[in-house]
Amino acid sequence: MLRSKLPFLRSLFHRENYLLIHKYYSQKVLNISDPAVQTYLKHLMIEYDTLHIKARRTVEENKRLHEIKPIVSVLEQRIALFDSIESLKELTKKDQKDEEIKQMIKEEAKIYLGRLKEVDTDLQSILLEPYLSNGGVILEVTAGAGGQEAMLFARELFELYEAYAQYKEWEVDIASVEKSDIGGYRKASMLIKGIGAPELMKMEAGVHRVQRIPATERSGRIHTSTVSVAVLPQATEVEMEVLDRDLTIETKRASGAGGQHVNTTDSAVRITHIPTGTIVECQQGRSQIKNREIAMEKLRALLLQKQIDEQSSKINSERKTQIGSSNRNEKIRTYNYPQDRVTEHREGGINIPSLKVFMQGGEHLEELQESLLRQHRYEVLMAEVNDFINKNKIPNV
Incomplete structure (x- = not known):
C-alpha cells in the first residue's frame, strides 16, 4: 500500500x-x-x-x-x-x-x-x-506590586477564575484564602478539575497588570499594580502513591471569621511531608474530610512541581518562571479600566475590547485561551518539524 x-x-x-x-x-x-x-x-x-x-x-x-x-x-x-x-x-x-x-x-x-x-x-x-485532557490544576493568585490595590485586583481575578470554571462546568474547590484588611486577597488558591482545565488554565500563568483609578485616590490618577498567577499540575494516581508517603497529618480548630461552628470544631487540617518539609493547610470548609482532601491535593501538586523543577534542571522553578518577580514590566496581560479593554501581550493572543464583560469569566476568556493554545501548538509543531529534519540530517530543506 x-x-x-x-x-x-x-x-x-x-x-x-x-x-x-x-x-x-x-x-x-x-x-x-x-x-x-x-x-x-x-x-x-x-x-x-x-x-x-x-x-x-x-x-x-x-x-x-x-x-x-x-x-x-x-x-x-x-x-x-x-x-x-x-x-x-x-x-x-x-x-x-x-x-x-x-x-x-x-x-x-x-x-x-x-x-x-x-x-x-x-x-x-x-x-x-490543541489537545485537551481531563485533569486538574492548582491555581494560585498572589498580589504583587501595588499594595492594597493589587490585593483588591487579586480578589477580582480570583473571582474571575471561579466564574470561568462554572462557565466551563469544571469542579472547583477553594484551597486557601489570605484576606487583606479592606477585603482584598494577599494570596488565594483553588483546585480546578475538568476537561481542558490543565491546558487552558496554564495560559493564565504569569504576571497580570491592572491600570485603573483606585476608589480612594482623590487626584484621579491612574494606578498600576500587578497580580501573579501560578498554575501547578495535579499528580496522577501513580505519582500520588509515591508522593503520599511519610506524611504527618494534624487537625486543629479553624481560625478567623466563620461563626461559632468553625471556631469550635477541629476542621482545619495541616499536612507535613517529612522528607521535604513541605507544609500545607486547609480550613476553608467545615468538613474535616473535605479540608483534608483539598490539602492533600495541594500537597501533591507542590511535591510534583518540585519533581518537575528538579528534573528540568532549571535555575528557577516553574512557578518563578511563570510569575517572575512581580515587577510591573513583567506582564502577560494588561487590564486597562479607563480604556475598558484587555490587552494580551503574548504572541497568538487577542485583545478584548470590553473589560467588564471579560471579567465575568465567560466566552471572551475562553476565546483568548484557545487562541494562545493554537499559537502554542503551532510552536510545538514547528519544533517537531525542525527536530525531525535535524535528527535525520535531511539535505536541501
Missing part, C-alpha cells in the same frame, strides 16, 4: 503544484508549502503505514496511530485531488480543439482547486488543534 502511494506523495508536494494553487487562496498561519513541513508530513504518512500494517502494536504505538490518523486521512484526500489535477494537466497538453472539452477541463480544475482549499483548511485545523 505504501509503495502505491509514493508517486502521489511526490505529486502531492511537488513545487509546481503548489505554485499552481497558491494564487487561489491566502496563506494560513502554517506554511504547508514549506519544504521542511512537506518532508515532515510525508514522514507522518510513512509512519502511519508502518504502524498500520504491524500485527502487534504497543500501547504507545496505538496511541500514536490514533494521533496521526486524522492528519493522514486529510493528506490522502489531498493525494486524490492532486492526482485529479495531474490528469487534467495531461489532458491540456494534448491538442484539444473541442472548445466544449476545454471548458469542461477548466471548470473541473476550478472545482478541484476549490476543494483543495477546503482540504488544506481542514489540514491546518487538525495540525494546530
Whole structure:
C-alpha cells in the first residue's frame, strides 16, 4: 500500500503544484508549502503505514496511530485531488480543439482547486488543534506590586477564575484564602478539575497588570499594580502513591471569621511531608474530610512541581518562571479600566475590547485561551518539524 502511494506523495508536494494553487487562496498561519513541513508530513504518512500494517502494536504505538490518523486521512484526500489535477494537466497538453472539452477541463480544475482549499483548511485545523485532557490544576493568585490595590485586583481575578470554571462546568474547590484588611486577597488558591482545565488554565500563568483609578485616590490618577498567577499540575494516581508517603497529618480548630461552628470544631487540617518539609493547610470548609482532601491535593501538586523543577534542571522553578518577580514590566496581560479593554501581550493572543464583560469569566476568556493554545501548538509543531529534519540530517530543506 505504501509503495502505491509514493508517486502521489511526490505529486502531492511537488513545487509546481503548489505554485499552481497558491494564487487561489491566502496563506494560513502554517506554511504547508514549506519544504521542511512537506518532508515532515510525508514522514507522518510513512509512519502511519508502518504502524498500520504491524500485527502487534504497543500501547504507545496505538496511541500514536490514533494521533496521526486524522492528519493522514486529510493528506490522502489531498493525494486524490492532486492526482485529479495531474490528469487534467495531461489532458491540456494534448491538442484539444473541442472548445466544449476545454471548458469542461477548466471548470473541473476550478472545482478541484476549490476543494483543495477546503482540504488544506481542514489540514491546518487538525495540525494546530490543541489537545485537551481531563485533569486538574492548582491555581494560585498572589498580589504583587501595588499594595492594597493589587490585593483588591487579586480578589477580582480570583473571582474571575471561579466564574470561568462554572462557565466551563469544571469542579472547583477553594484551597486557601489570605484576606487583606479592606477585603482584598494577599494570596488565594483553588483546585480546578475538568476537561481542558490543565491546558487552558496554564495560559493564565504569569504576571497580570491592572491600570485603573483606585476608589480612594482623590487626584484621579491612574494606578498600576500587578497580580501573579501560578498554575501547578495535579499528580496522577501513580505519582500520588509515591508522593503520599511519610506524611504527618494534624487537625486543629479553624481560625478567623466563620461563626461559632468553625471556631469550635477541629476542621482545619495541616499536612507535613517529612522528607521535604513541605507544609500545607486547609480550613476553608467545615468538613474535616473535605479540608483534608483539598490539602492533600495541594500537597501533591507542590511535591510534583518540585519533581518537575528538579528534573528540568532549571535555575528557577516553574512557578518563578511563570510569575517572575512581580515587577510591573513583567506582564502577560494588561487590564486597562479607563480604556475598558484587555490587552494580551503574548504572541497568538487577542485583545478584548470590553473589560467588564471579560471579567465575568465567560466566552471572551475562553476565546483568548484557545487562541494562545493554537499559537502554542503551532510552536510545538514547528519544533517537531525542525527536530525531525535535524535528527535525520535531511539535505536541501
